[in-house]
Amino acid sequence: MSDNRRLRIAVQKxxxxxxxxxxLLKAIGIKLNIRDRLLIAHSTNEDIDLLRVRDDDIPGLVMDGVVDMGxxxxxxxxxxxLERKAAGKIADYEVMRRLDYGGCRLSIAVPNEANYSGVQSLEGKRVATTYPFLLERYFKEQNVNAQAVMLTGSVEVAPRAGxxxxxxxxxxxxxxxxxxxxVEKDVIFRSKAVLIKRTGEFSTEKQALIDRLVPRIDGVMQAKE
Ligand code: PRT
Ligand code: ZN
Incomplete structure (x- = not known):
């Protein structure tokens, strides 16, 4: 079983x-015994447990201090x-490293035939997204009154579906x-994968482990450049 002497890291299942x-974890020398169905995977050579979950759950697990890193x-x-701040929940974390994978952009797109001359063209309109807080922040910055419609899947068919x-x-x-x-019109956010950690103190052992692992991540990323 896992115990809190072991560093807990959340990864997308x-x-x-x-x-x-x-x-990346393997490249920095962490041996892992991953069994497909299991939520937890133990390292066989370091005091590390992996928690394998949906990506949506990872920020909250770190912010609530349930895991140490993610x-x-x-x-x-x-x-x-943004969602947690709006709900009055703790939303603190620290980015340890920005990584070299998972690159993508969050963009506003409209049908080919739409008349679009900038985000102002969306005034009074509805925009489907899985990221309503990021989209609403952008609308606010741009002074546009548009409605973010939350969809967790099939966002790209929303305009055709009316x-x-x-x-x-x-x-x-x-x-x-x-x-x-x-057609892609406005890029509102550029993203990559990051390694984050919870705020607060770590035990001497955990801190020593983190201090040993993070430079190895830099080494692996430099070797790939
Ligand atoms: O089941 P779980 O909740 O864990 O997974 P998920 O389905 O929510 O996420 P997943 O695995 O699709 O994506 C995880 C993360 O990968 C995202 O949060 C991004 O940080 C990153 N990522 C990078 C992407 C993409 N690239 C990407 N292209 N996530 C999703 N897409 C989708 C996009 O939503 C669209 O449907 O791919 C399609 C567009 O791709 P292109 O190549 O056709 O432009
Ligand atoms: Zn997800």
Missing amino acids: SGRLSKDSIE FIGENELEEKM VAEGICDLVSTGATLEANGL
Whole structure:
């Protein structure tokens, strides 16, 4: 079983960040015994346990101090931070390293045939997104009165379905937008994966482990440059 002498690190169980996060941990010398169905994976050579969860849960686990560290996309991290602040919850964390994977951008896109001359064109309209807090912050900064409509999936079909006039979603190659007859207009957030840690003191042992591991991450990233 895990106990709090062991460093707890949250990683996405399965998805776009899983493989690179696990590979990075292995590259810095952490031996892991991962069994697909299990929530917890123990390291066999370091005092480390991995908690394998949905990426959406990782910011909260770190901010609540349930885990010590986590690998997460900045988009999800920033969204959850805004959501928690709005709900009056603790939203503190520290970014230890910005990593070299998980790169994407959160962009507003509209149908090819839409008349669009800047974000002001969305005044009074609805925009479907999984990131309502980031989108509403952008609308506020731009002085636009538009409505963020929360959808957790299939955001790209919202305009065709008549649910919204535009979308705000993650883009990497742009193929999904193109396949759905949408054009990317405004990039509102640029994201990469980051390694974060909880705030507060660590035990001497945990701190020593962190101090030993983080320079190895730098070494692995430099070797790839
Ligand atoms: O199940 P769980 O909740 O853990 O996973 P998830 O489905 O919420 O997340 P997942 O695995 O799809 O993405 C995890 C993280 O990867 C995101 O939060 C981003 O930080 C990062 N990432 C990088 C991306 C993309 N690139 C990306 N392209 N996340 C999602 N996409 C999707 C996007 O939503 C759209 O549907 O890919 C499509 C667009 O891709 P292109 O290449 O067609 O432009
Ligand atoms: Zn998710």
